[in-house]
Amino acid sequence: MLVGGATLLLIAFFVAREAAPALLADHGIIGFLFTDPWAPLADPPQFGIRHAWISTLLVTGVALAISVPMGFAIGAFLSEIAPRAIGSIVQPCIDVLAGIPSVVYGFVAYVLLLPWLADAFDLSTGESVLAASLVLAAMVLPFVASGSAEAFRAVPRELKEAAYAQGVTRFHVIRRVIAPHAASGLFAAVALGLARAIGETLAVLMIAGNSIATPASLLDRAQPITALIATELGEAGVGSAKYHALFGAGLVLLVIVAAINVAVWSAKGRLVAAR
Amino acid sequence: MSLLVDRAFTALCWALAALGIALPVGIVAFLAVRGLSVLSLGFLVDAPAGLPLGSGGGIGPAILGSLALVGIGAAIAFPLGVGGAIYLSEYDPPRLLARAARFAAECLAAVPSIVYGLFGYAFLVVFMALKVSLLAGGLTLGIVMLPIILIGAQEALKSVEASQREAALSLGVTTAHALRRIVIRRAMPAICAVTVLALGHAFGTAAPILFTAATIFSRGDIGLSTPVMTLPTHLYYLTGEAVSFDHAYATGFVIVVILLAANFAALALKARVGRD
Numbered sequence: 001m002l003v004g005g006a007t008l009l010l011i012a013f014f015v016a017r018e019a020a021p022a023l024l025a026d027h028g029i030i031g032f033l034f035t036d037p038w039a040p041l042a043d044p045p046q047f048g049i050r051h052a053w054i055s056t057l058l059v060t061g062v063a064l065a066i067s068v069p070m071g072f073a074i075g076a077f078l079s080e081i082a083p084r085a086i087g088s089i090v091q092p093c094i095d096v097l098a099g100i101p102s103v104v105y106g107f108v109a110y111v112l113l114l115p116w117l118a119d120a121f122d123l124s125t126g127e128s129v130l131a132a133s134l135v136l137a138a139m140v141l142p143f144v145a146s147g148s149a150e151a152f153r154a155v156p157r158e159l160k161e162a163a164y165a166q167g168v169t170r171f172h173v174i175r176r177v178i179a180p181h182a183a184s185g186l187f188a189a190v191a192l193g194l195a196r197a198i199g200e201t202l203a204v205l206m207i208a209g210n211s212i213a214t215p216a217s218l219l220d221r222a223q224p225i226t227a228l229i230a231t232e233l234g235e236a237g238v239g240s241a242k243y244h245a246l247f248g249a250g251l252v253l254l255v256i257v258a259a260i261n262v263a264v265w266s267a268k269g270r271l272v273a274a275r
Numbered sequence: 276m277s278l279l280v281d282r283a284f285t286a287l288c289w290a291l292a293a294l295g296i297a298l299p300v301g302i303v304a305f306l307a308v309r310g311l312s313v314l315s316l317g318f319l320v321d322a323p324a325g326l327p328l329g330s331g332g333g334i335g336p337a338i339l340g341s342l343a344l345v346g347i348g349a350a351i352a353f354p355l356g357v358g359g360a361i362y363l364s365e366y367d368p369p370r371l372l373a374r375a376a377r378f379a380a381e382c383l384a385a386v387p388s389i390v391y392g393l394f395g396y397a398f399l400v401v402f403m404a405l406k407v408s409l410l411a412g413g414l415t416l417g418i419v420m421l422p423i424i425l426i427g428a429q430e431a432l433k434s435v436e437a438s439q440r441e442a443a444l445s446l447g448v449t450t451a452h453a454l455r456r457i458v459i460r461r462a463m464p465a466i467c468a469v470t471v472l473a474l475g476h477a478f479g480t481a482a483p484i485l486f487t488a489a490t491i492f493s494r495g496d497i498g499l500s501t502p503v504m505t506l507p508t509h510l511y512y513l514t515g516e517a518v519s520f521d522h523a524y525a526t527g528f529v530i531v532v533i534l535l536a537a538n539f540a541a542l543a544l545k546a547r548v549g550r551d
């Protein structure tokens with residue numbers, strides 16, 4: 001049990017230790033995050049990860065914008081609308097969707113989605129922020145759907161029935177009574193989806209285009225933080241400036257995800273306090 | 276008007292639920308249709324061959340490698356996870372410790388898979404000098420699985436009714452005896468279900484092993500100190516280097532079938548919990 005806590009500390013410690021030289025280099029954290037380009041072949045080589053975190057932000061943002069409303073609707077469907085028989089078909093399908101590994105999503109998107117996007121938007125290969133966002137949306141969808149279904153189900157039965165007894169429509173009840181009551185559960189579902197989307201590696205690695213230019217539109221190629229690490233770590237000599245920069249990128253990921261988790265925990269705390 | 280909105284919303288929900296069914300079914304069916312032509316017994320047991328490598332032969336070493344990695348990971352994560360869960364939920368640890376441990380486990384579960392890879396590389400491969408090897412990758416996967424099993428096992432133990440526990444203790448047996456004969460026995464199907472899910476997750480994930488265990492080619496000799504081929508990294512290699520899409524379809528199909536089998540096993544175990 002203590003191993004769990006110790007492992008977490010060990011991971012944080014090791015990633016931070018290897019990241020430190022990159023953050024303490026000439027241009028400091030500001031250079032690393034905001035001003036330096038990723039130019040390993042320049043003289044002197046520069047390792048800023050601006051393009052990567054902007055890519056991560058863009059891809060994740062669009063993915064959530066697609067998957068959160070859809071996930072909530074499926075959650076509401078499972079909890080409030082679906083007849084028992086239908087629900088017992090949809091739920092396992094959602095579970096299967098959650099279980100398909102990242103690399104398989106990446107592959108299927110590579111052979112199906114990319115040619116279609118290339119055609120539709122007249123791109124050379126279809127690799128783009130948009131492609132990565134669409135795949136991430138499909139990957140996050142089951143987590144938001146299951147999480148929100150659980151949150152909707154946790155709303156007390158009497159409350160729902162009292163609302164229905166007013167003779168208003170089901171949509172009205174879901175929007176005005178059930179959703180506000182389930183708010184913290186819905187928030188947790190979104191936050192877990194967000195954490196998952198930010199950390200997703202293989203799928204975005206295969207279809208985002210892996211370009212070190214900062215993306216300016218949805219049709220540009222991109223390289224989220226995870227893809228940057230996966231692409232470059234194999235060629236980074238242990239202890240080199242690039243090696244440390246990649247651990248710096250990992251540390252940024254770790255900090256983002258930890259912040260999300262703290263937010264979820266405080267939301268949970270509020271939920272318990274409210275009862 | 277509001278009736279119309281309600282109708283539209285209901286229709287939308289049905290449509291999205293249909294999408295929720297169509298997506299997984301579509302993906303699996305697509306891989307099956309495209310992959311079945313390559314699939315044969317030889318494909319499942321042979322080593323990759325051809326030029327470029329992987330355009331012929333099979334994926335035997337990748338299946339073996341993936342199974343070995345997940346096996347090592349499970350051998351570490353299962354006892355630690357279940358043991359930790361038993362301590363946390365049955366032995367009444369200090370409240371602060373319990374909360375801290377749970378928080379750590381949830382943070383650990385949310386750590387991006389590539390960060391596990393970074394950690395495995397820096398700590399196991401470089402610092403502990405394990406090199407890129409089955410052992411380093413297996414240990415990394417063990418850390419990936421640990422929080423999932425710990426959290427799941429804790430939930431499973433929590434859902435054993437207090438009355439069962441009290442009835443056992445009132446007969447005068449020790450806590451350990453009541454645990455072994457009653458509580459763990461009741462919680463076991465749910466613990467197994469979450470373990471199977473954790474195994475499936477570890478089996479399909481590529482990022483943590485990309486730099487700790489994976490190699491592009493091996494003949495299928497498995498040793499703790501040698502790197503191994505794995506199914507997810509093989510699929511990544513086949514696609515990324517555009518080696519052979521036929522083989523990629525078949526490899527993807529094999530991964531999905533193995534995971535579906537794990538999923539159904541977990542569902543069946545869960546159903547067993549529901550019954551008694």
